[in-house]
Amino acid sequence: MTSVLIFALLLTQQVAPPEKCVLAGTAVDSITGTPLAKVEIVAEHLSGNDPGASTSTDAKGNFRMVEVDPGQYRLSAKRNGYLDTYYGARKSSARGSTITLTAGQQLEDLKVKLTPFGAITGSVRDADGEPIVAAVVELYSLKSSNGKQRIQGWDTVSTNDLGEYRLADLPSGRYYISAKANDRGSNRNVDHSPKSDNPPVFPIMTFYPGTSDPVAASVIEVSAGERVTNANITMIRSPLYSVSLHVETPAGMKAHAALDYSTDGFGSIAAVYGSDKDGNVRLTGIPPGSYVAKFNGLSPQKPFDGTVDMYADDGNCNTATVPVIVERADVEGLRVTVQGCGQVVGHVSFEGGDSKEHQIFAELDAGTGRREVMVKADGTFRIGAGQGQHAVNISLPSGLYVKSMRSGNQDVLRQGFTVGALEQVDLEVVMAMDGGDVDGVVTNADDAPVSDAIVVLIPNDPVLRTRRDFTWKTVADQAGHFELKGVAPGEYKAYAWDDIEEDGWFDPEVLKTVDGKGESASVKAKAAGGQESASPSLKLRMIP
Numbered sequence: 001m002t003s004v005l006i007f008a009l010l011l012t013q014q015v016a017p018p019e020k021c022v023l024a025g026t027a028v029d030s031i032t033g034t035p036l037a038k039v040e041i042v043a044e045h046l047s048g049n050d051p052g053a054s055t056s057t058d059a060k061g062n063f064r065m066v067e068v069d070p071g072q073y074r075l076s077a078k079r080n081g082y083l084d085t086y087y088g089a090r091k092s093s094a095r096g097s098t099i100t101l102t103a104g105q106q107l108e109d110l111k112v113k114l115t116p117f118g119a120i121t122g123s124v125r126d127a128d129g130e131p132i133v134a135a136v137v138e139l140y141s142l143k144s145s146n147g148k149q150r151i152q153g154w155d156t157v158s159t160n161d162l163g164e165y166r167l168a169d170l171p172s173g174r175y176y177i178s179a180k181a182n183d184r185g186s187n188r189n190v191d192h193s194p195k196s197d198n199p200p201v202f203p204i205m206t207f208y209p210g211t212s213d214p215v216a217a218s219v220i221e222v223s224a225g226e227r228v229t230n231a232n233i234t235m236i237r238s239p240l241y242s243v244s245l246h247v248e249t250p251a252g253m254k255a256h257a258a259l260d261y262s263t264d265g266f267g268s269i270a271a272v273y274g275s276d277k278d279g280n281v282r283l284t285g286i287p288p289g290s291y292v293a294k295f296n297g298l299s300p301q302k303p304f305d306g307t308v309d310m311y312a313d314d315g316n317c318n319t320a321t322v323p324v325i326v327e328r329a330d331v332e333g334l335r336v337t338v339q340g341c342g343q344v345v346g347h348v349s350f351e352g353g354d355s356k357e358h359q360i361f362a363e364l365d366a367g368t369g370r371r372e373v374m375v376k377a378d379g380t381f382r383i384g385a386g387q388g389q390h391a392v393n394i395s396l397p398s399g400l401y402v403k404s405m406r407s408g409n410q411d412v413l414r415q416g417f418t419v420g421a422l423e424q425v426d427l428e429v430v431m432a433m434d435g436g437d438v439d440g441v442v443t444n445a446d447d448a449p450v451s452d453a454i455v456v457l458i459p460n461d462p463v464l465r466t467r468r469d470f471t472w473k474t475v476a477d478q479a480g481h482f483e484l485k486g487v488a489p490g491e492y493k494a495y496a497w498d499d500i501e502e503d504g505w506f507d508p509e510v511l512k513t514v515d516g517k518g519e520s521a522s523v524k525a526k527a528a529g530g531q532e533s534a535s536p537s538l539k540l541r542m543i544p
Helices: 002-015 508-513
Strands: 021-029 040-045 053-056 062-068 071-078 099-101 106-114 118-125 136-145 148-158 164-170 173-180 220-222 241-248 254-261 268-273 280-286 289-298 316-326 331-337 342-350 361-365 370-374 380-385 388-394 401-407 417-419 424-432 436-443 454-459 472-475 481-487 490-497 519-523 537-541
Touching (some): 021 071, 021 099, 040 062, 053 062, 071 106, 118 173, 118 220, 164 173, 241 254, 268 280, 289 331, 316 331, 342 361, 342 388, 361 380, 417 424, 436 490, 436 519, 454 481, 472 481, 490 537
Parallel strands (some): 241 331
Antiparallel strands (some): 040 053, 071 099, 361 388, 401 424, 436 481, 454 472, 454 490, 490 519
16 A cells, blocks of 8 residues: 555656746836836747736736746736837847746846837928828838948828827837828829929928938937927928830840839839830839939749748849939930849758758848748758849758858858859758857846846858858846857857847947957867767856
């Protein structure tokens, strides 16, 4: 009988579920430090589809979650009047810090910081002060990306019956605003008024505070939680003209023609998909100004049936540009030639593994834009490419790195490759699983651990610094600890930032400002059989 009871006790111990955990802390205003009530807190699983654990803060801003399963989580926070955020999140790391709970752990005193959102309000009126109803107001952000200042569309709203608009949920930053009349249709009308010395005028795209030239537009700076009021736009009226071009394309191809503003990022003022049977394109409704006509060569594509093929690119493989100046007359007689598309055909193989186990993307970087396709189960991919210099970056599943990339006998991992018209470039990519690991802790000036620092591992080789698949990034966890796995063998510098623009570390000027503030890391490949080599363990001082 005694042996039976002992066996039963042992069996019970073997199948006993892991001890539950506790998550507790406070949600506060990131600017004032004031505790916030009614904040929805969710502990989201990093893997799997299990529902997260949730709660909300009390009147003193406190929250407490009990009976939480051990595992890895991210802690999200939402409240009216504030930007959605994650525990440990920064502007350039929206997913925040990872929280690791071991069996029975009670993690107390977490501080979740929510930033009040900014807003811009104003009105759109004509020169007589009459409100423009249902005008389309577009917001553009001015950001640093890959070391360059870039303008990107951010949000679009419409004016109400008083011509008023409101753009909310804005993080701190620098913005441009434009307004245009609602055309209430996809086709631009052509002016058929009698020709005269005083042609009729129409409302045109106008940038704050009242210019048709984005170069002359004013930047609106919004700090955290700031409400910028009276950002009023006086809409301009102008005669409209047309731009006619003749486009030469290889047999079987068409051209997508767009007339863009000269300042990149503000989009197109007019576009036409495909030329007519004689290769002619006509763009209408164009006010006076300086523009760039862009033509993308379109490879023949199957009709879109609502299914997105992740293994195929969009067919926009080549680009030609022509400067266009519209004064006070239609523009005629422009000619442009769009060359045929090249092809980049690649094969990804693995040392010691099977490609079917991994979901990998190949990204073609032409310097002027990126195009991405998924690598098939057999390791192959194909991307259309225009003429010029290119590089291919490979997405990095955990534990993998790009060991080599060759085109025939040429090593193209470092210097990239050139594609000519109608030329096919074959790539052989080898990925390896013997990369080293780097871990460590981030501290502040008081030598205390920092839970939300952005940690970036940057190669010493200046050529490899331009490759996205040779730079590793993570965010320190709740104890200031970080870990990077499967890093390509080589020499690196590790940096920990309090805050930095996304991809800002690709800017050589940024790296100059932090020279001497990183820690060296020499990463070795794992020994045969996957045995661990000596892994660098770093202590990083956070860069404010």
